[in-house]
Amino acid sequence: MSRSFLSRILFLALLSTIAAPLLWADGESVPARDPKQPVDEGYTAKMKKYTTAPYFTSPLVDYLPASKLVPTPEAVLGDVAGAPGILPYAEDVYKYMRMLEAASPRVKVISIGKTEEGREMIAVAVSSGENLKNLEVNRARLAKLADPRTIHLDDAEADKLVAQSTPVYYITGTIHSPETGAPTALMELAYRLSVDESPYIKDIRDGVITLITPVVEVDGRDRVVDIYNWHLAHTKDFYPPLIYWGKYVAHDNNRDAMGVTLKLTENVLNAYVDWTAQVLHDLHESVPYLYDNTVGDGPYNAWIDPILVDEWNMIASRNVADMTKFGMPGVFTHGDFDTWSPGYLMFMAAMHNGISRLYETFGNGNADTRERTLEPDEYARTWFKQNPPLPKTLWSQRDNNNYEETGLLTSLHYFNENKRLFLKNFYLKAKRSVTKPSSEGPAAYVLPADEPRATLQAELLQVLQKQKVEICKAKSQLTITLPAKREKKKEGDKSADTKDAKDEKKEPTTRIFPAGSYVVRMDQPYSRVADALLDHQYWSPEDPQKTPYDDTGWTFGELFGVQVVRVTDAKILDAPMEKMDAIRAAGGVKGDGAVFAINNHAEPALAALRYKLKDAQIETAEEPFEAGGTKFTRGTFLIRDAKRADIENTAKEVGLQIIALSSAPRVKTHPVRAARIAYVHTWLATQMEGWWRLALDNLQIPYDYISTQTIGKISDLREKYDVILFPPVGINAQPMAIINGLPTAWGNPLPWKNTPLTPNLVGKNDSTDDMRPGLGLDGVAKLQSFVERGGVLLTVDDTAQFAISIGFGTGVNAARSEKMKIVGAVVGTQLVDAASPIAYGYDEKIPAYCDDGLVFSLSSIAGGRRRRRLGPEMRQRPTGRGTKDDPDFAVGRAGAEAPEEPEAEIWEYPPVTAEQAHNNARVIPPPNRARVVLRYANGKDLLISGLVDNGGEIAQHPAVLDVPFGQGHVVLFSINPVYRGETRGTYSLVLNTLLNFDSLNAGRKDAAK
């Protein structure tokens, strides 16, 4: 048989399978239109025209049913959903949804809150008129399933509720602003669900409440539409990249589901929980053509219920199967994305007993139709992608909308077919969360009442309350047995080789927590999210997953710098305690006297207080002291000549405890001032700095927000500012990129400013006629003169590297690690110089966030690299007489004593030998050297949470440096102290720098040489 004959037979066989009538699953409606319902011919023809290939659509969306009463998206868009050249503003999307609501009893629109810039966020419920009429009754039933304590964990009662309830499937669109397709897809989806009479769609409408937030990042949506309109008006030009999405962050708006610091996170979480939804399905665009990344890849989050993993697989594999049967290429569910971090918006469902889902469909970044060429790994057929995308194709926003809608409709249908199972699972996951203390542990977490960082403790508890976790307060003292801790033998410990080298087992200990301690009970429906945030993470360097998708560690107690104790002793649950409403740190003034002292425990509230009391004279103690029977730390605030009432009001506002003393303590002090701050951003990226802005705004610390372009234009920086904050750029920006910006030798200006065509771009952020220029050499000179004349420049990671490269870090070398992998992890750092004002209020050990931080090394000789340490074995005595420790001898003369070799720790400046010092103008005098404030922990203590591999490269190296330069200082950070609202324990390293800008040399002790 010839090969061509064989392939012809195969081809015919294949053809016959395709031609056979569609047999859908047993008893399920076939996905096809109702031939009795008329089609909107005009709309359907346009959809067909904008779909670039027949296999980029499906029987579910290749027609639009006609309705006499309900308007189609064309009423607002002027064309069909997904039409080229059309991106609606959020307002237009809302307008359409409200037109639907007005025309159909099957649609209900509600406001779910406002964004940072005051724009509305909505949710649209679509279901049968009957279901919408009975919303409240249904919600009450679902609420019982969501909190099984209300039905005493009675499975029979749950079964009754399951049988009566209509589930809620929540879909969210365009959280990522350059992923532009979802709003039109969701407009059309809402229309279809409300008017289509085909059995397949009717099943969904009658069986499920579909809840839709068509635009999650509303501020960013309006910006991207502005940019698109500019592009349509200037088709021959390059258009500006979307430098700002929301007010604060860009892509990271989908990494906020732990800290819940952004409005969009809070609003969606509230809607999800209020509606007691079972699914949260978030729409993204990046991967061709539809990657249901829900199943993704390992490692999976350790705290989710395994029932959820089964649900992910069920829905996703059916989703892929259905769309494969439609003949749509490029639909798959395994790929790049591990399910470890709970930071993603959709993961809020996974953490709240629901089902998290996420689509990556294929978007063009706007509504242009373009020819798209894929990378080989994108079009390769793999075991999980049997029908891969095409190497090259014309792609339209309509194609994207077809994929989004088809995926959603098949998911909704399958979900409805199996809703009793999913509702029962919803109950079971909640029940298993409630029985967690006895089934798997722990029983609770305790945050002790005697926590010195009361404001940070309150902030951590507030995050948990935003996550809908119940917090209790112990009415009396708690006596808790803490389990014995197994201690592995340390590496290199010789006794580990002997036969009794078992794990050392310590005895269980008893710990007493004072009355008023906070208890996070694990016998509550949302115990999993509390457990996931408060527990420690371990990511093995041997894990087969070599490219973690996001952060690997986040332990909130560590990053907030407060004590959190994991308790397995279930007795704690019997202790008397009360459930708390909103938690706040209690501030106020105690005692009598005219001197007010505030202990410094590195709480950001201190800086908030300093700025609120802007006219008060505040001093800070340079040494610890005792007064009126109280111990005060170094860095304690002392306020004189102030009205008690003012102090008291502010103390209450910020939650700080103040002690009035009858007389000023005898301790050396210096003023703490409310520094005038210039806050610098680039036009390259704003995401990383956005988290810093958010932190300062929350503390109500004022600053001027300026770009690198502005620096060169300010005639006298020092006259205007005390501190320049230059947070990380975040794209590993090279120093020359910060100076040069984007290329200007060709191309056109890229304006970022409000115009009639682009009314939403700026918001309250920054504007420019051309985003391309960077700091420039003028700007470099201005920065140098600013610091020279007493200003302080604070830099982090890539901006620290920039600062060193323009000559600020004499003797400081900053290198990128070679083999080390610290992927968004919590690491140990240690105080080196507790007398530095930057370290005021901190304990010896400070957990910090690190993401492959810069490796700082110090050299005492300018322009010289530090000698590489070769290790002790290379310093052993040479071959000669005597024992290992004896000196050698030379025959015929008296022995000579060898001089001591100067030794220095990894984080220190190596001492200068007399030989090196001889006529050497490059030797850096001790007062000109950097002050090491903080260093990374020793290798064995480096990992606190997450992935640390080859940590030896950074262990013990400086983590925070204070470099003197002229009259001023440059502060260099290797850790990132301000990140995603999660690292509040290290904020004060930055805030201390602000408040002590003109006294950073306090307590400084220089080496002798």
Ligand SMILES: [Zn+2]
């Ligand atoms: Zn995305």
